[in-house]
Amino acid sequence: MQKENRFKTFINRATGATASFFKKAFVAPSVTKKSPVGAFFGSHYTQFILLGMVFVVLQLMGNKEMLPVSLMRGFGGLMINTIVALGFFILLGFAGLASLGTAGFVGLGTYMTGYLLNQTSLPTLVVLLICILTAIVLGIVVGFISLRIEGMYLAIITLCLSEILVSLFVNLESITNGVNGLRVSPLPFLFDLEFAGFQFFELTRENMFMFIVVVFVVLLILTHNLTHSPTGRAMLAMKNSESAAQTMGVSVLRYRLLGFVLATVFAMIAGFLYEIYWRTTYPTSWGISYSLNILAVVVIGGTKNIWGLILGAFMIFGLNDIVLKFIPFFVENSGIIVLLNGALMILVVMFYPGGISQLIIELKYKILARKIKKGAKHNG
């Protein structure tokens, strides 16, 4: 075992050294002169918008019945779950706070959306706004709890909060319709001013998919910018050493609150999208296993790169609905999918502790190395 460890540290050191070498090399003028096309495709804005456009094209193909409906549902669900995971990515990966209460907050989002759309005549976007405001309040409350309770205790106390919420979903039957689930009917419009007689963009599954794509891309860009800003760096400092961060003037109160507020806001936005997309919500969906799956996405995806996170989400939530569902062998033995998923998860964590994003970064440097070699030949 020791040998293995030594080998690992050696590899880590070696990759670290090569990484810093190539980083330096990357700044060398002969390599960094990017063509405008390269700059365009290298920008994260373009990359995320392109991803969104791929989804839009897929849905357009789905509308023409070129793709099966269940495949499109798989993509829709994947995007909603990725939004939840993005919030958790900030919370765990940057602020370093673990929470097992994610499911409860997503559930709260679905129920609030369902109730407000059914019982009041509020416009859909106002409902979204109310969800976000509630999320901010909740996030601040949990953030204050996190100042007092730490580590594993915090994770389990948020689980406790989530269980309280689920218990409310089951027992407040007059609002939530209990175990039978809350259905949205009739279909809402995105821009809905009923009193003015103005209704536009009915949120059918197909239209809702487009709306989800827009929200998804916006949140991806937001997360990317946040994590590359001073705020993200301050959070990262707090994660690595709280005392050191405090001495450097990072306010723990501020960034813990911010971490929880963002995670809850993302979760409740996802809840809003979920309720309108799937049109129904059950208390049983929001148990501990959903929170654990979100945690799994962030750990397997890794916290160094958003693309890693997206791939992680695909592995946990998408693999089943998007790929394996269409292979007859797996349809007959549905247990095997879960088994393989579990085995894959154990293997990734055991042998790639940094997650998929670590893999992506290593690949990037390999490609860079090849480019530099070519450049050297060309110049020499």
Place this chain on the structure above:
Amino acid sequence: MTFQILLQTLLNSLMYMSILSLSSFAIILIFRTSTTTNFAQGTISVFGAYIVAYLFTINHVNVFVGLIIGTVVSFLLGFLIDTQIFRRSRHLTPVGKQMITMGLVLFLSGLIPVIFGTNPLMIPYLIPVTQSVNFTLFGASYTLNGHALLATILAVVILTAAFLALKYTKWGLGVRATASSEKVAGMMGVNTRMITAISWSLAGFIGGLAAILYAGTVGSVEQNLMTGVQVNGFLANILGGFGTFYGPIVGSVLITFFGNTIGYFNSVWKDVIVYGLILVVLLVRPFGIFGKKIIKKV
């Protein structure tokens, strides 16, 4: 009158109390030796219960023989998990280890339908429901069914044995040393590999026993049998504190007893009230009732 209600509530709680104590002890045992909360505890336990139910319904094996086989298999399962997976992943962060236990949950819940089929399997009371203990105290009569009595006796015996072992045997000393610092314990010549392996096996055994006893009261075994127990087990752990071995057991007793007492008056809001109380207690004592603040060096 109120005393009578309290005592009868206590008697009714004994069953769940024993199961919860066993489960939370299994969780704390693994937490202390492997520094991870074991999310797979419930699933590992259910595996043992499935074996008993399978032997009982398909092969018509006597329940008590099944009980022995089931617990032995859970013991071996715990041993396998430690030696094959956790021994190789000591360098991981606690969150990484938690992820492995998550993966185990998925792996086992995929494996169970492949081996035992998708239908829930029947499992009987270990002692028939008709046999119960009736007694009178201060002019009021109380009942306790045989299964609950057996569960309580088993839990008390096993937990007492475990605590005596922790206190007086070489293994117990090793566990305590590993719990305080695995590295230093290893340097001092404690065979930490063996210690963790035995702890995992014991946790498997204890969890399996808890699941079998619990399955008896539910009547059948299915995948999510232990989810609720496991969540309550975690709550019992933080209520009592991860710092000691007896804290979680006190936590389990408190959660069950207060839960059932509140449930006597209002069964609908029982969970919300109990969880709310736990939250309040944790806000006052952030490291659990018996916990101590861990001082971190910078």
